[in-house]
Amino acid sequence: MxxxxxxxxxxxxxxxxxxxxxxxxxxxxxxxxxxxxIIPPPNVTGSLHMGHALNNTLQxxxxxxxxxxxxxxxxxxGTDHGGIATQSVVEKLxxxxxxxxxxxxxxxxxxxxxxxxNKTGDTILEQLKRxxxxxxxxxxxxxxxxxxxxxxxxxxxxxxxKGLIYRGKRIVNWCPSCxxxxxxxxxxxxEEKGSLxxxxxxxxxxxxxxxxxxxxxETMLGDTAIAVSPDDERYKNFVGKTIDLPLTxxxxxxxxxxxxxxxxxxxxxxVTPAHxxxxxxxxxxxxxDYIEVIDIHGKMINVSAKYEGLTIAQAxxxxxxxxxxxxxxxxxxxxxxxxxxxxxxQSVIEPLMSDQWFLNVSGMSKKAIAAAQKEQTIFxxxxxxxxxxxxxxxxxxxxxxxxxWWGHRIPIYYCVDAQGVRKDCPPIAAMExxxxxxxxxxxxxxxxxxxxDTWFSSxxxxxxxxxxxxxxxxxxxxxxxxxxxxxxxxxxxILYLWVARMVQFGLEFMKEVPFKHIFLNGIVRxxxxxxMSKSLGNVVDPIEVMDKFGTxxxxxxxxxxxxxxxxxxxxxxxxxxxxxxxxKIWNASRFIIMNAGDELKNLGQNIRPIRLCxxxxxxxxxxxxxxxxxxxxxxxxDVAARQLYDFLWTKFCDWYIELSKGRLASEDAAARKxxxxxxxxxxxxxxxxxxxxxxxITSEIWEILNSHNYSVCISQTxxxxxxxxxxxxxxxxxxSILQDIIVNIRSLRSQMNVSxxxxxxxxxxxxxxxxxxxxxxxxxxxxxxxxxSDIQFVKNADRQKxxxxxxxxxxxxxxxxxxxxxxxxxxxxxxxxxxFALVEIERTKExxxxxxxxxxxxxxxxxxxxxxxxxxxxxxxxxxxxxxxWE
RNA sequence: GGGCGGUUAGCUCAGCUGGAAGAGCAUUUCCCUUACAAGGAAGAGGUCGCAGGUUCAAAUCCUGCACCGCCCACCA
Numbered sequence: 021m022x023x024x025x026x027x028x029x030x031x032x033x034x035x036x037x038x039x040x041x042x043x044x045x046x047x048x049x050x051x052x053x054x055x056x057x058i059i060p061p062p063n064v065t066g067s068l069h070m071g072h073a074l075n076n077t078l079q080x081x082x083x084x085x086x087x088x089x090x091x092x093x094x095x096x097x098g099t100d101h102g103g104i105a106t107q108s109v110v111e112k113l114x115x116x117x118x119x120x121x122x123x124x125x126x127x128x129x130x131x132x133x134x135x136x137x138n139k140t141g142d143t144i145l146e147q148l149k150r151x152x153x154x155x156x157x158x159x160x161x162x163x164x165x166x167x168x169x170x171x172x173x174x175x176x177x178x179x180x181x182k183g184l185i186y187r188g189k190r191i192v193n194w195c196p197s198c199x200x201x202x203x204x205x206x207x208x209x210x211e212e213k214g215s216l217x218x219x220x221x222x223x224x225x226x227x228x229x230x231x232x233x234x235x236x237x238e239t240m241l242g243d244t245a246i247a248v249s250p251d252d253e254r255y256k257n258f259v260g261k262t263i264d265l266p267l268t269x270x271x272x273x274x275x276x277x278x279x280x281x282x283x284x285x286x287x288x289x290x291v292t293p294a295h296x297x298x299x300x301x302x303x304x305x306x307x308x309d310y311i312e313v314i315d316i317h318g319k320m321i322n323v324s325a326k327y328e329g330l331t332i333a334q335a336x337x338x339x340x341x342x343x344x345x346x347x348x349x350x351x352x353x354x355x356x357x358x359x360x361x362x363x364x365x366q367s368v369i370e371p372l373m374s375d376q377w378f379l380n381v382s383g384m385s386k387k388a389i390a391a392a393q394k395e396q397t398i399f400x401x402x403x404x405x406x407x408x409x410x411x412x413x414x415x416x417x418x419x420x421x422x423x424x425w426w427g428h429r430i431p432i433y434y435c436v437d438a439q440g441v442r443k444d445c446p447p448i449a450a451m452e453x454x455x456x457x458x459x460x461x462x463x464x465x466x467x468x469x470x471x472x473d474t475w476f477s478s479x480x481x482x483x484x485x486x487x488x489x490x491x492x493x494x495x496x497x498x499x500x501x502x503x504x505x506x507x508x509x510x511x512x513x514i515l516y517l518w519v520a521r522m523v524q525f526g527l528e529f530m531k532e533v534p535f536k537h538i539f540l541n542g543i544v545r546x547x548x549x550x551x552m553s554k555s556l557g558n559v560v561d562p563i564e565v566m567d568k569f570g571t572x573x574x575x576x577x578x579x580x581x582x583x584x585x586x587x588x589x590x591x592x593x594x595x596x597x598x599x600x601x602x603x604k605i606w607n608a609s610r611f612i613i614m615n616a617g618d619e620l621k622n623l624g625q626n627i628r629p630i631r632l633c634x635x636x637x638x639x640x641x642x643x644x645x646x647x648x649x650x651x652x653x654x655x656x657x658d659v660a661a662r663q664l665y666d667f668l669w670t671k672f673c674d675w676y677i678e679l680s681k682g683r684l685a686s687e688d689a690a691a692r693k694x695x696x697x698x699x700x701x702x703x704x705x706x707x708x709x710x711x712x713x714x715x716x717i718t719s720e721i722w723e724i725l726n727s728h729n730y731s732v733c734i735s736q737t738x739x740x741x742x743x744x745x746x747x748x749x750x751x752x753x754x755x756s757i758l759q760d761i762i763v764n765i766r767s768l769r770s771q772m773n774v775s776x777x778x779x780x781x782x783x784x785x786x787x788x789x790x791x792x793x794x795x796x797x798x799x800x801x802x803x804x805x806x807x808x809s810d811i812q813f814v815k816n817a818d819r820q821k822x823x824x825x826x827x828x829x830x831x832x833x834x835x836x837x838x839x840x841x842x843x844x845x846x847x848x849x850x851x852x853x854x855x856f857a858l859v860e861i862e863r864t865k866e867x868x869x870x871x872x873x874x875x876x877x878x879x880x881x882x883x884x885x886x887x888x889x890x891x892x893x894x895x896x897x898x899x900x901x902x903x904x905x906w907e
Numbered sequence: 908g909g910g911c912g913g914u915u916a917g918c919u920c921a922g923c924u925g926g927a928a929g930a931g932c933a934u935u936u937c938c939c940u941u942a943c944a945a946g947g948a949a950g951a952g953g954u955c956g957c958a959g960g961u962u963c964a965a966a967u968c969c970u971g972c973a974c975c976g977c978c979c980a981c982c983a
Contacts, residue, residue: 583921603945604946
């Protein structure tokens with residue numbers, strides 16, 4: 021084995037091993053309980069970023085843990101076609117070649133899309149393999165493959181036939197750059213600098229004017245009312261009056277509506293129902309007209325010739341000039357306001373009227389709320405339940421159509437005449453182009469040109485992955501066995517966009533939630549707490565981290581800081597620490613393997629803990645195993661990671677391996693074998709517990725330990741979780757005495773500048789027989805770890821001028837240091853010890869003097885304080901006696 | 908405006924079903940002791956954001972406040 025662990029040499033081998041041997045494939049097996057996870061499908065345009073690395077590491081840890089527990093574990097891989105995002109990537113590429121989408125035409129363009137997706141769409145899958153993900157690759161799915169597409173069509177048709185999908189002209193969020201509608205949740209709001217124009221709107225009767233403030237003066241041409249707050253005294257008398265809308269020949273009325281904030285600007289709001297979500301709501305409440313003045317190309321329409329056809333920016337300029345000229349402009353103020361942007365391309369969103377397909381979600385959301393309230397879906401952490409329900413309560417109908425080409429084309433067919441003109445027959449929802457119109461008998465049809473929102477197919481993911489729609493649900497074995505899945509692991513940023521919709525569709529089509537648990541992981545931030553983004557240039561590439569530190573280090577670092585639902589800051593230091601941990605494990609294993617030699621493969625089966633430290637490490641191990649397993653069970657992977665780190669490094673390496681060296685070097689073959697058994701046993705069992713987080717290094721070591729080609733993650737185990745031995749408490753206590761002695765002697769040596777090479781003598785002044793027995797039996801530990809050559813037990817030790825002393829483990833310990841001791845320094849050191857003890861005395865004294873404490877605190881607590889007090893006092897007395905001796 | 912988090916050692920964070928302040932990194936001293944210098948040993952470093960309250964006892968529970976952050980919402 022190499023002195024340093026080199027991940028490069030082992031990682032490729034193991035990910036190949038897992039895939040080639042189909043270690044993580046799963047089949048319907050009714051004799052075993054399934055544990056199922058569906059991957060949040062990454063976009064085909066994507067390459068692995070830290071968020072993916074975190075999210076998939078967590079899923080992998082869970083799936084590996086469950087598999088080892090004996091579940092029929094299945095983690096299904098797949099990718100998402102990614103609608104607008106993907107189309108715009110390819111569009112840009114074609115543009116570089118001088119090819120324009122519209123010149124190509126729909127079919128040719130889609131050919132190019134598929135070409136590109138087949139060529140580069142699997143990059144991220146290869147990266148997931150490198151991350152070690154235990155996915156069942158035979159089930160690899162794509163949201164636009166045949167099965168998934170059929171499921172989408174089938175779902176659409178079912179919803180359409182139930183009357184839940186309808187077409188309507190509504191105000192939608194329009195992205196002028198992508199030239200498509202967006203759902204509300206696809207709009208991101210950003211604070212931006214803008215201007216607030218104050219415009220005078222004159223009353224028709226010439227009795228003056230009302231001033232309104234707007235950030236979008238060009239929309240005034242579409243105003244159909246002025247709204248004021250119902251409890252605004254200033255405007256009370258104006259409600260109902262008529263206004264001459266400037267720059268037009270239209271008249272509008274002053275109305276009242278509660279949405280108006282009377283303290284903002286002038287407290288009077290111009291209402292443009294066709295171009296503002298807020299105004300749309302007001303218009304609905306007040307039956308206002310909708311006048312569209314901006315079309316989907318961002319050009320002015322339905323306006324006087326002067327403005328017709330201008331772009332929004334041009335119109336704004338001209339209109340502001342005209343208002344100024346007409347004396348309608350009162351003033352302009354700078355303002356910070358939030359502006360809606362396209363979540364994909366960051367263009368400013370234009371709310372406007374457009375014909376779209378909508379899904380009525382009121383029924384579905386009610387069912388989803390009920391499911392969450394009945395805890396059919398449980399959130400990890402639970403704090404997300406409330407916002408989730410709140411969101412569902414306020415949900416509006418979902419605009420599911422998009423005016424792009426890449427995606428699932430809406431399976432709606434219109435009956436047309438020979439010239440291709442649509443007839444009045446109602447549209448037909450069907451899997452394929454119908455043969456005959458049931459109304460007019462016509463045979464010519466035209467399919468709706470829109471495609472579905474990407475999230476529509478994503479919402480079906482838990483169903484479509486198990487071939488929903490291919491046959492009757494009752495006959496679908498895959499679906500019946502694996503659905504509902506066990507846990508969904510995803511980032512909280514797509515809780516509404518994706519998770520809530522999967523729940524709604526699951527309840528709608530299966531009458532059952534799609535997953536029992538929802539684990540929401542946080543966002544990975546850089547070391548300054550900033551979100552990683554390309555524009556900030558603070559992106560840490562997980563591939564680079566794997567190259568530099570190893571995949572296990574990446575996984576461990578992420579797992580360790582992945583507190584459920586909480587963001588995390590991560591940097592090279594975390595990866596470095598994790599890499600060092602991997603190396604520590606490697607070297608501890610190397611030490612054990614080297615010492616075991618040829619016997620290795622027979623070791624670790626029958627442990628017989630004889631010595632105190634054996635029993636101690638066994639007790640510590642079982643305790644840790646129980647805790648780690650418990651943490652995995654509730655998805656507290658960060659806690660599990662820290663427990664393993666602490667046990668392996670601090671307990672196993674720093675204490676047990678160090679203590680084992682005595683017996684390993686001895687001539688006593690039986691003692692040697694005995695300690696090796698325990699070393700190998702603990703190592704192997706700890707590797708099992710660690711393998712879900714660090715599968716590569718644990719597999720590699722496991723292979724050497726077992727001298728055959730089996731991966732640790734195959735081994736089924738109960739993780740030794742219920743084996744805490746009876747002797748645990750006593751052993752822990754006795755060991756703590758020895759540790760206290762060793763640490764104190766070491767400290768004394770270090771502070772007296774005694775060279776590590778020099779062995780010293782230790783004289784124990786005995787006060788307690790039992791403790792003396794413990795030390796006697798384990799004197800070799802002290803000799804080994806504190807570099808002590810000789811131990812003596814005495815009563816009322818003769819104090820010596822040349823001895824340093826300490827009080828530890830209930831003893832007064834003298835260390836003769838002739839020629840090495842600096843009495844002055846030793847006095848200072850002892851004085852410091854006294855000072856510490858004095859603080860302790862103060863604290864305990866206060867408590868014990870408190871009558872109420874003595875009355876009300878539990879007995880054990882009082883005893884604890886009393887014994888602490890006693891120990892502190894003894895320490896002081898002993899040290900003082902020694903100091904007095906020196907005087 | 909509503910909701911949710913955070914504030915603990917120089918940095919990143921644990922601890923929060925209440926009973927002596929923890930880890931990693933950084934830092935100081937000593938050590939290349941044949942598992943590991945990507946290491947070991949010892950040390951220094953914190954009135955746990957502020958103010959109240961509950962309690963014998965509060966980093967931990969409650970109430971305010973301050974600052975930071977996130978999500979949702981129809982402030983033009």
